Amino acid sequence: MVKNFLFSKPVLFILIAFGIRFLQILQLYFTETPSGGSFIERPVNGIICATIVNIAAFAFLGALFSLATLLKGKAARWVCVLVAALTWFHLVICAIDDQIMRWMGQHLTMSFLSTYSVFRLDPTMASNVALDGLPNFLLSVFLVLLAGALFFVMLAKLRQRPLSLWVTCVLAGVLVVIAVASGNAHHYYKPCRIRWQTIEPTYLTILDEYIYQREHSVRPQRLEQGISMLGGNPESEYPFYHPVENEDSLMEEFRNRPLDQKKDVILLSLESFRGWVGDFRIGQNCERMPNLCALGKAGTTFPYTYSVGYPSTEGMLGLQLGIWSHPSKVFLSSLMNTRTRSLPDILGEAGYYRVVLTAAEPSFDNFTPWFSKWFDFAEYDPKRSADIPLAERFREVYAGRPKDKPLYFEWINFVTHTPFTVPKSYAEPAATSDQRYAQAVAYLDSAIGIVLDAVRNGPRANETIIVVTGDHSIANAKAQKKQDELGEANSTYTWTTFIWAGAGIPADSLVLEPRSHVDYAPTILSQLGLRATNHFVGENLFGESHRRVFSFRHSDAVMRGDSVAVFARAGNASFSHARRQSRAVDWDTTETVGGFVAEEKCPLDVKVSADSLLDAADAWMWVLDQNLLMPEE
Incomplete structure (x- = not known):
């Protein structure tokens, strides 16, 4: 029973998804930046905090994947594929965000995309990211491709009995609790709070920016007076x-x-x-x-x-x-x-x-x-x-x-x-x-x-x-x-x-x-x-x-x-x-x-x-x- 649980698709999905993200975090904190030296001088605390806040997204995606396995026939297959594709896309965005952090010290944001759109992108900057940091860049690409390959093998090749209804529901419930706890860690755990500008997950950075732009998209009525x-x-x-x-x-x-x-x-x-x-x-x-x-x-x-x-x-x-x-x-x-x-x-x-x-x-x-x-x-x-x-x-x-x-x-x-x-x-x-x-x-x-x-x-x-x-x-x-x-x-x-x-x-x-x-x-x-x-x-x-x-x-x-x-x-x-x-x-x-x-x-x-x-x-x-x-x- 334990073996069946550990090698079940929901558990393997979580291990693949978060395992790759953890390797990306280690890459960011332990490999040399383009300016020389490590991303931060004392990386262990940064890795711990980054790991904690990154658990949230993967725990939530794991809960969705777990519930998707309860569906019948083609519905289960296609929903699982959709969640896996979404997770893989999230890992790609994380890799891009990590590279931008290494090179420029900022997160991937909508303003960044606007400034460095395809039509405005400096070819020299693009080549620097890809060539001057080539080993690091290739490692990022490898980890993303590895995630895709592992997801494919798990979904297309692996056959095993699905978990029972109650085990799956308990697993999904536990994952939701973990997602909420880790997603709010910066509110109650000081080491995460003081590092938030560095460790904030990309989806939250973009969401915060979107909400801010919605609230401040109109020219202030008293702009001249201000x-x-x-x-x-x-x-x-x-x-x-x-x-x-x-x-x-x-x-x-x-x-x-x-x-x-x-x-x-x-x-x-x-x-x-x-x-x-x-x-x-x-x-x-x-x-x-x-x-x-x-x-x-x-x-x-x-x-x-x-x-x-x-x-x-x-x-x-x-x-x-x-x-x-x-x-x-x-x-x-x-x-x-x-x-x-x-x-x-x-x-x-x-x-x-x-x-x-x-x-x-x-x-x-x-x-x-x-x-x-x-x-x-x-x-x-x-x-x-x-x-x-x-x-x-x-x-x-x-x-x-x-x-x-x-x-x-x-x-x-x-x-x-x-x-x-x-x-x-x-x-x-x-x-x-x-x-x-x-x-x-x-x-x-x-x-x-x-x-x-x-x-x-x-x-x-x-x-x-x-x-x-x-x-x-x-x-x-x-x-x-x-x-x-x-x-x-x-x-x-x-x-x-x-x-x-x-x-x-x-x-x-x-x-x-x-x-x-x-x-x-x-x-x-x-x-x-x-x-x-x-x-x-x-x-x-x-x-x-x-x-x-x-x-x-x-x-x-x-x-x-x-x-x-x-x-x-x-x-x-x-x-x-x-x-x-x-x-x-x-x-x-x-x-x-x-x-x-x-x-x-x-x-x-x-x-x-x-x-x-x-x-x-x-x-x-x-x-x-x-x-x-x-x-x-």
Whole structure:
């Protein structure tokens, strides 16, 4: 009886279908990507999560196949063939999706198909996928053909007694339960949730996109008002596009300048750096981070700086692409086909040598394809995941840089990422999350001291701009309990800081008005004296006029002015409220890490402002969804 069950067509169908998919997952995670290295640095957790969420489709298809075997005569044969064909087609789509993920870091979507349709497909890209990764490509083809062959043998050649009615029904019922449980694993199993952008099955990606497009297919009624709120030109098809005439000649002129007339730019992008912990008006923060404190006093500090969203993907977006986050999607993984021109793109054309050193695995946030595009040298070494070894690596790369080019260098730490664990050689990890964060930022400051010493002792110290900011913030223990009230774009996830120091930066200056990451790229261009066509939505931090500061996250939106921050949530009018935009240290500084929870709530009627904020969010979604950042070349 057991043997009959194990070798029955429903069980064999499930083993073939999911077995091939599991081999595809192993291929994706264990074979080398075109850029070198594995798909992710630590593949085991990714394989486990990808396996869990992929079980859903095959369990459901297995249930259908099992029930189909209960039919009589030709009906059973043809329905089984139909389910097998559908399963094989699903495996083909999975193989295509895996190849796109390997090459471009994004899933197969309708927007991808639209961008790279047969009529628009770049022959070079197609040949690269097929030829440069030929062994991997052939393995994908082999696995798909193997699945087809095994299904054919099972359906056409294999003969055995069918399972009884009750066994088949129980099997189908169990498979449905498994499908529901695995299909929703990302809702209750954190490892799957945090990897969802990478492991989401293709059919769900396409379904989510279809539903989104249905809901957002109509031009917003108040598009012009929303564009105006955002500071764009509502009369232009590309409201945030800023063309520069004679750019080629201006670029050539910049490249021909003597090296001592071109400034280096060092960006220290600090993981989850909380603004209230980096506020050096507080003495205890200076005691904990003396190097950053001294740097802030030597330059200009903007203690109320906000990321465009959360998490690190949004920090990278605001800084390097100079745009706000998508209110509903993750731009760097879902909208990779959008026409953009980043700050590193511009600096590369201007002759800069571009470097990024990161202690965080770049594939986790889909940074790998962007780093490949933006930087001349990108390095992640898991042996240097702690901040001090990464700072020592900075010193090596900085010393070995090309001597005839200006430098753009981004350094990304990791110890201040949850769970905030410092190396045991530095200290025993503290008991609470807030205490560990205090340890982590102190350790980080020591690493920053190494970086600053390398720059100060280098030959370009007087021609270097140093910028320090967090990629975003992260809520402390108290603030996490108020997320339902505050939403996901609140200060504890977005409030960080800007410290600017070095060549041309005013010293001992403090600016208390709110500023945004989107102001970084325009400010760098201004400081370098470089004019270039762009779509940056921010403004020069050292200029006279400044726009509102926006942050978006999962349909939550926050708009900040000099005195008030307005909170709104799409589809929930009761959520709208206002909070006072801080300009002074007015929170519980007896706990410099865990004391801040939220700004004081203001008893204002914010309906009009909240509606305008949601108009802005709708307008910004339309600009990104319709690919209106910049025109085709």
